[in-house]
Amino acid sequence: MRKLKFAITSKGDPTSNALKQKMSTYLQDFELVYDEEQPDIVISVGGDGTLLYAFHRYSSRLDKTAFVGVHTGHLGFYADWLPNEIEKLVIAIAKMPYQVIEYPLLDIIIRYRHGGKETRYLGLNESTVKSLVGTLVMDVEIRDEHFERFRGDGLCVSTPSGSTAYNKALGGAIIHPSIHAIQLAEMASINNRVFRTVGSPLILPEHHTLTLKPVKAYDFHVTIDHLTVMHRDVKSIQYRVAKEKVRFARFRPFPFWKRVSDSFISDGK
Incomplete structure (x- = not known):
């Protein structure tokens, strides 16, 4: 029987690093194999930003790798385990078959005015x-x-x-991750008697493609999650629901709407 391979990504602070070391030791005591190149499970220790980093690091093997998060700061939308639960999590990883939950991703293709190879990202x-x-x-x-x-x-x-991140701050809708869609939200649009936009977030289904085409300037700052890249001489930026999906290892229920309530509404009672 093939032994489960795992990797651990840490936020880098002393608390997260100590938890990473402890979990690594425990899992190897259960004869799991630490493998940073081809892990079956990636454990993120930190916050949602740490998991975003782990996602991009392993984006080439999303069909083979599942993610699980331990949060050492504020409650995260991706990190559902507490530091005092790591022994329980280790036993679950070592002994229990886990459920795989898949979430849709954003496919981003940037094309250039004077040819050249297009650039593709997953968000x-x-x-x-x-x-x-x-x-x-x-x-x-x-x-x-x-x-x-x-x-x-x-x-x-x-x-x-x-949709619960920057999109929400812009007045966008919160969408359940079981819905395969993308959402476009505006940042401070200009609306007057001369210029007019719809002025509302748009939710597009997975069979629709959204394309942005520059009118005058052709150089832009484009962010993909925590990454910021400057692209010059842009012809178009295309968005759609990606064919790939991110996979999360679930060892217990992690209801999305409860996370929304805990993050934005609950006072901790």
């Missing part, structure tokens, strides 16, 4: 686009049909699991 939470200087002006197309010309600070495209 777990969201992608944003902002101009290097001044107002962002973008033609927004849905299913290759012109929808609007956006003028404002920027645009944010999020996944359902990322």
Whole structure:
């Protein structure tokens, strides 16, 4: 019988590093194999940012790797285990078959005006686009049909699991991760007698493609989760629901709406 392989990603602070070392020792005592290159399970110790880092590190093997999170700071949407539960988690990983929960991802393709190889990214939470200087002006197309010309600070495209992050701060809807969709939210759009946008978040199903096309300036700051990349001479930025999915290892229920309530409503009682 093949032994389960695991890797652990730490936030890097003393508490997270100590938990990483302790869990690694415990799991290897159960004869699991520590393998940073080809893990079956990746344990994230820290917060949601740590899990985002782990996701991008292992994005080339999403069909083979499942993630589980231990949070050492504020309650996370991806990290559902507490530091005082690591012995329970270790036993669950070593002894229990786990349920795999899949969440949709964001597929991002950036194409360039003068040819060259397109750039592709996968996003777990969201992608944003902002101009290097001044107002962002973008033609927004849905299913290759012109929808609007956006003028404002920027645009944010999020996944359902990322809808509770920056998207929510922009007034976007919270979407359950079982729904395969993407959401477009505006950042401070310009709306007056001359310029007009829909002024509302848009939720697109998985068979729809969203494309942003520059009108004048062609250089942009593009974020993908925690990554920020400057792209020059951009022809278009295409968004859609990715074919790939992120896989989470579940050893107990982790209800999405309870996480929403605990994060934004509950006073801890």
